[in-house]
Amino acid sequence: MARGFFITFEGGEGAGKSTQIERLASKLRDKRYDIVVTREPGGSPGAEAVRHVLLSGAAEPFGPEMEALLFAAARSDHVEQVIRPAVERGAIVLCDRFLDSSRVYQGVTGDLDPDFMAAVERVAINGMMPDMTLILDLDPTEGLRRATARRGQDVADRFEKETVDIHQRRREAYLAIAENEPERCVLIDASKDQEEVEHSITDAVFAALEARATAGSRARADA
Template identity: 60%
Template sequence: MKLGSFITFEGGEGAGKSTQIARLAKLLRSHGLAVMLTREPGGSAGAEAVRHVVLSGAAESFGAQMEAMLFAAARADHIDQRIRPAIKRGEIVLCDRFADSTRVYQGKVGGMDQDFLKTLERVVVADMQPELTLILDIAPEEGLRRAGLRRGNETPDRFEKETLSVHRKRRKGFLEIAKAEPERCKVIDASLDEDAVAEQVAKRVSDFLMAKNAISEPLVP
C-alpha cells in the first residue's frame, strides 16, 4: 500500500502559517502531487466543534490540563477521520498546527505536567507523528501586529489576547523543540516577505520529498 507524507506547520500568532500552507499546496499540486489541507484545533466535524469551545475561551477557566484533554479528543477524531485515511491514499497532508502546539501552549507555557502530556500524546498520536515540521519563527511583536491587521475589527481569540511575555515564552518553546528534534523540525525565518518565506518552505519540503523519492527535482515556487 502506497503511503503519503505528513507535514505540519507550527509557530506563534501572525507567523503566516495559513498563507504559506496554501502556497505550498498550490506548488505541490502543480507537480501532480495529491495534497490535503487541514488544521488544528479542528479539521474534522467533531474537532471543529471543540475548536469553537477552545478558541472562544469557554474552557479557559478549567486550566491548561482540561484544554490539553480537549485538544487530545479533537486530535484523535481528526487523525481517525482525515489524516490517517489521507496518508493511506498516498496524499501529502499539510496541517496547520499539531501536537507541538499542545506541547508549547499547554505544556511549556501552561505549566502542565510533562509526563502526563507525553502520555496523552503517545496514546492519541501513536503512529501519526509528523515526518517534517516547519516552524515559522517571528518576533512576537511583529507577529501580533500582523495578526491584528488580519483580524481587523474582530475580537482576538483565546490565544491571541495573551500578554507579550506569554507570546515570547511560546516562541522560545517552539525553538526549544526545534533544537531537540533537528531531523524533524526545520526553522523558517518568517520575518521576511511572503515570497522569501515561500522559497524557504519550498527548499525544506523539496529536500524532504526528494529524500523519500516522492519527487525527482526540486520544487520552485
C-alpha cells in the same frame, strides 16, 4: 500504494502559517501530488465541534489540563478521520498546527507536567507523528501586530489576547523543539517577506520529498 507524507506547520500568532500552507499546496498540486490541507483545532467534524469551545475561551476557566484534554480529543478524531486515511492512500497532508502546539501552548506556558502531556500526546496521535514540521519563527511583537491587522475589528481569540511575555515563552519553546528534533523540524525565518518565506519552505519540502523518493528507489533496488 506508497505511504503519503505528513507535514505540519507551527509557530506563534501571526507567523503566516495559513498563507504559506496555501502557497505550498498550490505548488504541490501543480506537480500532481494528492494534497489534503487541514488545521487544528478542527479538521474533522468532531474536532471542529471542539474548536469553538477552545478558541472562544469557554474552556479556559477549567484550567490548562482541561484544555489539553479537549485538544487531545479533537486531535484523536482528526487523526483517525482525516490524517491517517489520507496518508495511507498516499496523499501529502499539510496541517496548520498539530502536537507541537499542545507541547508549547498547554505544556510550556500552561505549566503542565511533562509526563502528563506525553501520555495525552501518545493517546491523541496514536503513532501518527509528522514526517516533517516547519516552524515559522517570528518575534512575538511583530506576530501580534500582524494578527491584529489580519483580524481587523474581530475579537482576539483565546490565545491571541495573552501577553507578549507569554508569546515570547512560546517562541523559545518552539526554538527548543527545533533544536532537539532536527531530523523532523525545519526552522523558517518568518520575518522575511512572504515570497522569501515561500521559497525557503518550498526548497525544504521538495528536498525532503526528493530524498524520500531516492531512498525508496534504493530500497526497491536492494529488495
